[in-house]
Amino acid sequence: MKFKQMFFVQFATLLLASTVVQAAERSGKEVVDSVCVACHATGKDGAPKIGDQAAWAQRAAKGLDKLTTNAIAGVRNMPAHGGQAALTDIEMSRAVGYMVSGGQAADTNKAYSSPKTRSGQLVVEERCQDCHASGKNGAPKLGDMAAWKPRLANGVAPLVKSAIGGHKGMPARGGLDNLSDAEVRAAVEFMVGQTGGAGTKK
Numbered sequence: 001m002k003f004k005q006m007f008f009v010q011f012a013t014l015l016l017a018s019t020v021v022q023a024a025e026r027s028g029k030e031v032v033d034s035v036c037v038a039c040h041a042t043g044k045d046g047a048p049k050i051g052d053q054a055a056w057a058q059r060a061a062k063g064l065d066k067l068t069t070n071a072i073a074g075v076r077n078m079p080a081h082g083g084q085a086a087l088t089d090i091e092m093s094r095a096v097g098y099m100v101s102g103g104q105a106a107d108t109n110k111a112y113s114s115p116k117t118r119s120g121q122l123v124v125e126e127r128c129q130d131c132h133a134s135g136k137n138g139a140p141k142l143g144d145m146a147a148w149k150p151r152l153a154n155g156v157a158p159l160v161k162s163a164i165g166g167h168k169g170m171p172a173r174g175g176l177d178n179l180s181d182a183e184v185r186a187a188v189e190f191m192v193g194q195t196g197g198a199g200t201k202k
Helices: 002-017 028-040 053-060 064-073 089-100 120-132 145-152 156-165 181-198
Strands: none
Touching (some): 089 181, 145 181
16 A cells, blocks of 8 residues: 555646757747648648748737647648658647748747647547557556556656657657647546556456
């Protein structure tokens, strides 16, 4: 029992510590030049063109949060995360700010919007358990404290980062490109929380 209580204290401490950004995300310009330009340079499928300030102003009138939510989750012909699931919500926010401002916006250090419409439990049930319930391809099993504990050595943030960008056999965002960073984090926290609460499963 003491081990579980200690685990929960460590888990809570790691959650607080994991708010620190683990690595520098790409700038808005870098994301636009490498990803967004594919459609926004030419206006493919009705995408507002880079440099067309009238088109961007019309869309920005609803707020950058709305634009970023659409960029993260996908809208009309634009795929979620611009078709690059490993892009973080901050990188998406920077790209949106860059295009809306015609390249003048300073990069934000916080996502304009990281929608969380699905709970961690729902994301796990919809996707994560496909591998984490059975330990497929080496995924740490739900409830297996021994498997999760070493992965938590540096906090929850590295686990979230791996889940967002993909790791070994796990695709970026678990293969659900329209998951926001907040939803990915909620899923990771749910799985880790279940581990502490359920004890070790064999």
